[in-house]
Amino acid sequence: MSTWEPVIGLEIHVQLKTETKMFCRCRNGFGGEPNTQTCPVCLGFPGALPVPNRRAIEETIKLGLALDCEIAERAVFHRKNYFYPDLPKAYQISQYDEPLCSHGKLAVPTPDGEPVIGITRAHLEEDAAKNIHVAASGRIRGATATLVDFNRGGTPLVEIVTEPDIHDSETAKRFLQLLRQTVVELGLSDAELEKGSMRFDVNVSVRPAGSDELRTRTELKNMNSFNFAAKGIEREIARQIRVYEEGGTVEQETLHFDPAHEESPPMRSKEEAQDYRYFPEPDLVPVHPPEDLVDRFRTEIGELPGARIRRIADTLSFYDADVLVTGGLDRLWSAVVDAGADPKEAANVLANQFVATGTDVSAVDAGELAKLVQARAEIPRAAFDEALAKVGEAGFSADPYLAQKVVADASELDPVIDRIIEANAGQAAQYRGGKHGLLGFFVGQVMKETGGKADPRVVNERVRAKLG
Amino acid sequence: MARITRDEVLHVARLARLELSDDEVSKFQEQLSDILEAVSKVAELDLADVPPTAHPLAIENAWADDVPRPCLPLDEVFANAPDRDGDYFRTPPA
Amino acid sequence: MTVDTLRLTAEETNGLLTRKEASSDEIYRAYLEAIDARDEELHAFLHVCDDDPGEGIPIAVKDVIGTRGIPTTAGSKILESYVPVYDATVIERCRARGLRVIGKTNTDEFAMGSSTENSSFGPSRNPWDPSRVPGGSGGGSAAAVSGGLAPWALGSDTGGSIKQPAALCGHVGLRPTYGTVSRFGVVAFASSLDQVGPVAKSVRDCAFLYSVIAGRDENDSTTVDVPAVELPRNHDLKGLRIGVPTEMNDDAPGIEPGVRDAVRKAIELAESLGASVDECSLPLSVEYGVACYYLVAPAEASANLARYDGVRFGLREDGADFREMVMKTRDVGFGDEPKRRIMIGTYALSSGYYDAYYGTAQRVRTAIKREHDALFERFDVLVSPTSPTVAFPLGAKIDDPVAMYMNDVLTIPSCMAGLPGLNVPCGLSEGLPVGLQLIGPQFGENTLFRAGHALERALGFDVVPERLR
């Protein structure tokens, strides 16, 4: 293994959640009836002209700043030419050699270091429409027709391209999670993989460790989960190593995972390699980001997720810090800790139980949640669960739940325990005969009998003593 | 100045999605060669220090505010559509 | 009240209306009758409207300009059945002033040509001599105005498509400064060159129609606000500094002696009206303009014409798969000229050739622009013939694309530089009109109107074709 070094680069597309599309003022939204969010511009009717969306340009600049990019003094839109049903003008308006953002970097905290991944560029373009290939199988091959819905066509899309600076699947996955959290926090995008509002391609190659050559790479396209991507990368790394070790050569190829989110059409044959014939879009004029605007954005960007993982990992474990930040929970965590909760306890509650309730983080009163976290051991489990489920409701108060104390007094619990042992004489005999796994059964019965109010530690101790 | 080859004509026609008959290929090979010879004149100039002009109008930052406007009604969306399937445009399989 | 459609300017026609000597409907009908009488011979129109709402006078519209509910073919079979669902901005602006569209005029397919012979629906003919071309690509609008089928018209000009037909048909035409008139809704040929402009019988009509259509349009990112238009009233040219580029006049490639003489006389007349006249030079622009144009325009066209894929509008030919359908549709739908230009443009942009062709052409464009800018530090207006020749017979150049392209050698350079140009008829040669081209600095339309108006009055050219008088 150690004789081969993987080389990984990423290309990510993020749909911006602006009110309107990139080059027309049709509503930019998911889920409308087919072709109802269209106009002459996004249908590519003769004579229609693009007019860029100010907010999309501004948000791309913000993202560029968050990725430590240079913001171009002059950026230019280009036409990228190819024919496909979902591309109404038969060119995509994109950026080529003068992108809005370039030469950035993103440090990715990991348990054992913080690799810095270079950002080659972040540019703005328009999304393609949605093709539906109708056929028995629903796959591209064997389709009988293609149906096109232009609602998505023209959605603003930021394309982020990294340097091939990543050398393992875990870092790739962390990079993607961190980037996702960054765009979500900046309010630019939902970045939901299932909806396709964040999509990514991975380039993978391997080389002899210690060399700096770049060998033939393969492209994994349109994977729809971070874990899936990590597994895919590992499989591909292993395959390439095997090929080289068996004396073979790796062929350049593209492996598609999700044909619903094609970026560009599949190539027909080698003889006709894509030639996109980029040239400056003559219907648009250059973008010259005003300096004062860029400066203002620079000051508006708060502490970014990577920095927060680093800071919180000083207090908690790296793992907890990572989960809190990439889960969008760390700001609430800080507030809950500031309100008096134990940091580790608060992290456990947020990362495990709170997340499962699906509560909107911004709706939570941190003071009340802090009270709950602190009282977790003292109130009945059922009361705690119920309180946590309601912590996001308007006017929520922890007090009624804190008033319910657990029953920890042995003199109160002993009669219940005796009753249950008596009613389950068979199991009691088995326990005494050595089947100690039945302890949980008895504890559970007692908890049930007391409506969840008993202190499980005390019940444990008493059951064991009595069966002992 | 080299003439454009038959293969080049076919390659360019494919890129531009033009299906040409054999006669057309021969005719265009001649004509395109003449035209290319004429336009190749631009290469006579030494313009290494001259920046390119993509646009004759020196303006920048022509943007619109992110405010929705009404979309087309469906009957206008499909008014000129050669083939329609429900509310989708329909094409032969891509 | 009879409306003398052959002779009346738009201003005069509108006078009938304001003085209540004729109603808007009467005027509209008079032009429909003129079309009935003369368009069978001229074929200026691809579509004639029976009626169109409005309270003002009629206007003819080149068929590359999109009109809601009225067919817009761009002279191409691929758009034969296309009826736009929205108006071009210039049409909206004309409608806001009460103008009524009387019909859509013939054009070379996608405005690609200099004779209107590239129209998929047959050529238009020159009202001065129907065996000759009216010029192109706006031959339909030119023939309509010259033949008295419309008081004025909208044209579009990429490399001379308003100016050259105006010269060949003996009327006035303005190609405005790039960016002053919206292209929204206009079928695109070459986006960095296309400009809509007025086609009329007088400079004042031209100026007025320009004032109607010009100005920033929020739907076209490449438009700007323009200086207020001044309708010219002057008789003299005192203080006007006229430059005469030798390469575009006496030394112009392929110039006919009759054309040269008529233009010389017009320049002498300008001097007698108080202008100062001096020779100057545009060596690079004239030598390399056409080559530069025939790289830049086809490159942009190759992308602009890619949307004609048979999916959302226009012609569709059957095919087993998407690709085959697209290839067949485009083969059947496009004529030879768009095919040639699409292929030239595709070639010029393709991998390995971009720098040598398109990239170099863009640098030449800078050089052309600089050469013009330098002259406008010394001159207010540059003059030359608009076309080196008078109208040529139909069929004379149709099989020789390069010869046809050389027609535009005098109109192209200023188009590449984004500058305005005005054609004013300045005399006859062999009984056919000769056009004088006035080129102004960026946003210099008012200067062109002033110079054109004074010359027009002094020249006294009769815009009604001799054989129709």
Ligand SMILES: [Mg+2]
């Ligand atoms: Mg992209």
Ligand SMILES: [Zn+2]
């Ligand atoms: Zn739209």
